[in-house]
Amino acid sequence: MSTVRWLIFVWGLTPLAPLAAQEIFPNVEYVSGHEGYRDKVKGQLELSDSSLRFASRKGVEIFAIPLAQIRQLTNSMETNPGSFGRKLALGIFASKKEEFVFVTWESGTATEAIVLKTKDKASPGIVAKVRFAQRQVVGPAGAAGQPTDSVVVSPDSATAS
Numbered sequence: 591m592s593t594v595r596w597l598i599f600v601w602g603l604t605p606l607a608p609l610a611a612q613e614i615f616p617n618v619e620y621v622s623g624h625e626g627y628r629d630k631v632k633g634q635l636e637l638s639d640s641s642l643r644f645a646s647r648k649g650v651e652i653f654a655i656p657l658a659q660i661r662q663l664t665n666s667m668e669t670n671p672g673s674f675g676r677k678l679a680l681g682i683f684a685s686k687k688e689e690f691v692f693v694t695w696e697s698g699t700a701t702e703a704i705v706l707k708t709k710d711k712a713s714p715g716i717v718a719k720v721r722f723a724q725r726q727v728v729g730p731a732g733a734a735g736q737p738t739d740s741v742v743v744s745p746d747s748a749t750a751s
Contacts, residue, residue: 613637623704657724662694665713689713
């Protein structure tokens with residue numbers, strides 16, 4: 591009987607495949623870009639083994655992007671100088687830094703790009719983790735249609751005009 595309990599205990603400690611999401615990034619705001627979604631939505635970004643999912647604060651899925659279809663993923667930090675009234679009220683403290691993540695992907699019929707606003711210096715981590723998960727799905731750069739930094743010119747395209 592003690593062997594069975596021990597096996598159940600060890601089995602309970604073994605890592606199982608995650609059921610919903612590997613990584614959850616809270617405090618993300620969808621800004622623009624996805625067809626059919628014009629309003630800004632605050633929520634969370636969820637990274638699973640196969641997709642990047644954006645969900646509202648209540649957990650309702652807004653959209654999901656398969657990792658294999660992501661073609662470009664970048665982040666930027668911009669300084670918002672603030673409005674005139676804010677400058678009058680706060681002086682030199684009127685400006686604030688804003689971070690964004692840009693995701694471009696292609697499906698068989700279309701291409702889209704979205705802008706996500708993050709907080710707390712999260713954008714570099716989000717980009718790094720999504721790229722790592724993407725490499726697990728599609729393999730090293732250049733495999734399975736994954737874009738690379740170099741441009742390849744085929745002999746047919748060089749002579750055609």
